[in-house]
Amino acid sequence: MNDDTTAPHGFDDLLAANAAFAQDFTLGGFDGIAHRGVAVVTCMDSRIDPLGMIGLSPGDAKIFRNPGGRVTAAALEALVLGVHLLNVQRILVVPHTRCAMANHTEVELRALIGQKAGSDASWQGFHVVADQDAALRADVAAIRSHPLIPDTVDVGGFLYDVDSGLLEHRA
Numbered sequence: 001m002n003d004d005t006t007a008p009h010g011f012d013d014l015l016a017a018n019a020a021f022a023q024d025f026t027l028g029g030f031d032g033i034a035h036r037g038v039a040v041v042t043c044m045d046s047r048i049d050p051l052g053m054i055g056l057s058p059g060d061a062k063i064f065r066n067p068g069g070r071v072t073a074a075a076l077e078a079l080v081l082g083v084h085l086l087n088v089q090r091i092l093v094v095p096h097t098r099c100a101m102a103n104h105t106e107v108e109l110r111a112l113i114g115q116k117a118g119s120d121a122s123w124q125g126f127h128v129v130a131d132q133d134a135a136l137r138a139d140v141a142a143i144r145s146h147p148l149i150p151d152t153v154d155v156g157g158f159l160y161d162v163d164s165g166l167l168e169h170r171a
């Protein structure tokens with residue numbers, strides 16, 4: 001059990017790193033808007049550095065991540081907030097090569113997770129992607145046609161190659 005002030009020991013290394021990080025912290029008092037006018041919707045994949053891959057730094061962009069980098073209802077909510085309150089004028093939707101969400105069926109993922117978890121996972125939904133390009137076109141279209149996202153916002157779909165680091169315009 002932990003009280004409000006004691007983190008589990010499993011976080012020790014991270015909290016030590018945080019203390020060092022805070023030593024020369026320069027973002028205090030920052031307003032939290034996207035200073036470069038950018039929002040990125042991308043996958044949770046640990047190979048992706050959503051700021052670094054487009055030459056940005058903390059403070060420059062709003063980042064929304066989920067498995068597959070899909071434009072879900074929650075992503076659209078974030079983008080609407082970003083556009084109207086946080087200076088977002090350019091939106092990049094960025095799925096990537098070798099994504100687990102595009103390389104498995106939902107049945108396969110349920111079986112895999114069930115095996116790892118040692119219990120039934122057939123009830124767990126996974127938003128797998130059967131056709132990455134078709135999904136990207138649909139996701140970009142969902143943003144462009146959203147009634148609360150004006151036409152003045154640039155929206156692009158780009159596939160990120162996790163082996164070369166390059167973005168390729170796809171939608």
Ligand SMILES: [Zn+2]
Nearest residue numbers: 043045068099
């Ligand atoms: Zn992925």
